[in-house]
Amino acid sequence: MSLPDFQIAAPAVDILPALRHKIDTKTKPVGALGQLENLALLIGLIQQSLTPAVRQPEVIVFAGDHGAAKAGVSAYPQDVTWQMVENFLAGGAGINVFARLNGVALTVVDAGVAHDFAPREGLLSAKIGPGTANYLEGAAMSAAQRDEAIAAGAAAVRAAAARGCNVIGFGEMGIGNTAAASLMTHCLTGASLPECVGRGTGLDDAGLSRKRNLLAQAMTRYRQAGGGDDALEVLAQFGGFEIAQMVGAFLAAAEAKMLILVDGFIVTSALLVAARLQPEVLGYCVFCHNSAEPGHRAQLDHFGATALLDLGLRLGEGTGAALALPLVRAAVAFLNEMASFESAGVSDKEA
Known part of the structure; x- marks a missing residue:
């Protein structure tokens, strides 16, 4: 199949x-609410409204396995991917806790886990394959698989929009996906590979050294084959099916004029691709937090972005997006409910 066509326009600025x-x-000094004012402005622009609303907020967690995981790029065995999907579906993961706390709907997508799941509520089956190929030896996925994954991610978001969602965040699960995100970030931001490689699931010093060496090998293979920085090529070479589906998810969410809550390192690696394809997608994005993964700094710098939260998070799953939602609600609330100087009969500053 071919790459889906997305019609994305930047938010109109007339308002x-x-x-x-x-x-x-x-009733405050100008700028006194800091980033909340910028957030309120963005939400109003996206919704083209002076009285915006948060409706049916949702986090979609995309899960997929990586062929390179068995080579030692992660501290955890590959089976943890499907086991964590079961944990999501049982309601026991970090994202479940924060989603329940903040009134966020949660959908889990099997984008390409090396496991067969029984159908059940809350699980969307969109499996491209049982994990990607090993990018140490060749491309992680074919162009056809990549395009199929982008289309599947877009379909998941369009289903959320049909449910009435207008604020959406993405999460991910996939052992080895910080390594994939590191390679993609290196290729698409120009940051050095060492700057983009972190401890992921908690590698010790020896494990981190091994991860760096393996990723350097992957880059050598790619460059010797003539690989460059084309976003779709980089995605096929190093991405996971869950990352590719998030590319489509970003594009469909912007097309639907949703506010997009951008989580951490792996999610932002998908945004690097989406923004290369359709730069206007960035007009719909809120960067939720500064991840403890070093490559996330390179990503935020690439976008010139300031994140809402800095909590040292590196869990993934969309947890940063769920934790940022109360700030989105606060921005909407002050815009809609806070009195003006005129309505409150309070004297404004002298001109």
Whole structure:
């Protein structure tokens, strides 16, 4: 199949002066709510409304296995991927806790786990294959698999939109996917490979050294074969099926004019690809947190982004997105409910 076509336009700015006036005339000094003011402005722009709303917020967790995982790029065995999917479905993972706490719906997508799951509520089967190939030896996926995965991720988001969702976040699960994200970040931001490689699931010093060496081998193979920095080529060479599906998810969410809550390192590696394909997607994104994974800094710098939270998170699963949602609600609430100087009868500063 061919790559899906997405029609994405940047949010119209006609409403910007009215939004800025409404924010600036609240009963506070101009700028006193800091990033919440920028967030309120963004949400109003995306929804083209002076009274925006958060409706049916959802996190979609995409899961997939990586052929390189068995080579030693992770501290955990590959079976942990499917075991954690079962944990998600049983309600016991970190993302389940924060989603319940903050009133977020949760969908888990089998994008390509090396395991057969019994059908059940909350699980969407969109398996491209039982994990990717080993990128130490060749491309992780074919162009056809990549395009199929992008289309499947888009379909998952369109289903959420049909349920009434207008605020969406993405999470991921896949043993070895920080390694894949490191390679993609190196190729797509220009940051050095050592800058992009972290401890992932908790590698010790020896494990980190092995991971760096293996990823350097993967890059040597790719460069010697003439590989460059084309986003779709990089995705096929090093990505996971869950990462490829998130590329489609980002694009479909922007097309549907949703507010997109961007989680950490692996999720942002998918955004690197999506933004190369359709730069306008960035107009719908909120960067939720600064991950403890070093490559995330390179990603945020590449986008010139400031994250809402800095909690030292490196769990993934969409946890940063779920934790940022109360700030989204706070931004909407102050824009809709906080009095203006005029309505409250409070004297504004002198001109």
